[in-house]
Amino acid sequence: MRLVRRRREQLKLLGDYLGLCRSGALKELSKRLNHRNYLLESPHKYSVADLQQIADGAYEGFLDALIGFASQHVYHCDLCTQRGFICQICHHHDIIFPFEFDTTVRYVGHPTLPPPPSGPQRAPAGQGGRPGTVVQQHIEHRGCASATGR
Template identity: 45%
Template sequence: MGCSRPIGMIYGKARVCAFDGAYYCYECHENDENVIPARIIHNWDFRKHKVAKYTKLLLDRIQEEPLFDLGRLNPSIYGVVSEMHDILALRRRLNFLKTYLFTCKQSVADELRKQVWPREYLYENVHLYSTSELLQVESGLLQQTLRRLVAYCMKHVSTCPLCTQKGFICEICHNPKVIFPFEVSTTYRCDKCQTVFHSDCMNELKPCPKCERRKKRQQNVDTIDYAYVPDSEA
């Protein structure tokens, strides 16, 4: 938004806003500087660029809002930027862990919500970020926050009699040690049935034994239904 004042030629040199690429007069563009979210997301560029006054106000207003879904805007960033790769792993672990705490005692769930509020999307949508959080990635602050939350949740799960009963025994090797889906570096979770295995025992290229059993049972049911013919129709 500008004042509609003529610019260029005899009216004075125009100033370009790095956010919207539009031209502004010297009163609407006073060379304020700000990071540009799109430059961070697509170029990992945290430099401040000159923006118009209205743009500066807008960017300041939305800085804490979780508006950017990196899973849709630039999913390749996780394979290029090591910090984002690490944060994605932490947020996925937190997503698994919160399921355990939320199905535990109400006081446990409330305490986790209290620690995360008002940024519940950190464990609900692992790809969602605000401009402020992208800046915290660069400074290392977001990594510290997520590691603290993951450590808190893991400590609870490992010592809680209820949560420890919700683990899995690997069906492939039958190792009696319980495994959990939040152990992302050593486990594999089936996308269909959510069963957890050791990553050394199972991957997406191998058939899941639980899914195979379900498939076989369904085939048996379908065979029985097909073979049965009521007396009235015989």
């Protein structure tokens, strides 16, 4: 169930990116959701059909296909890529995204709170900014987070 929750969180973050994109990718993702648009709204809502698919072992494959489609769009779309982040700790040129749970760590706080003790961790890549800017978020490579003692 932990893996399902993690995949749902990834899908929510990807949905935020596609929601701001003008390419129509969100419309295509919505078709693939089979009328389950709540999957993009909250990672905590589950239908009875979702729970049945989890029990049958089919839900992870369904989520993986959605995540695969959405992440490939983000990686190849100029507009979505500009909404990624670059590391200000290691100064690596790779663009990183908050949905990359295997390689990044994400810190979320209220916008009036100061950044973590080591200073701002991410700057928006290009001129894009963050999708759904409601709270201040910092995203670090896992290696950078370890090096700063987090």
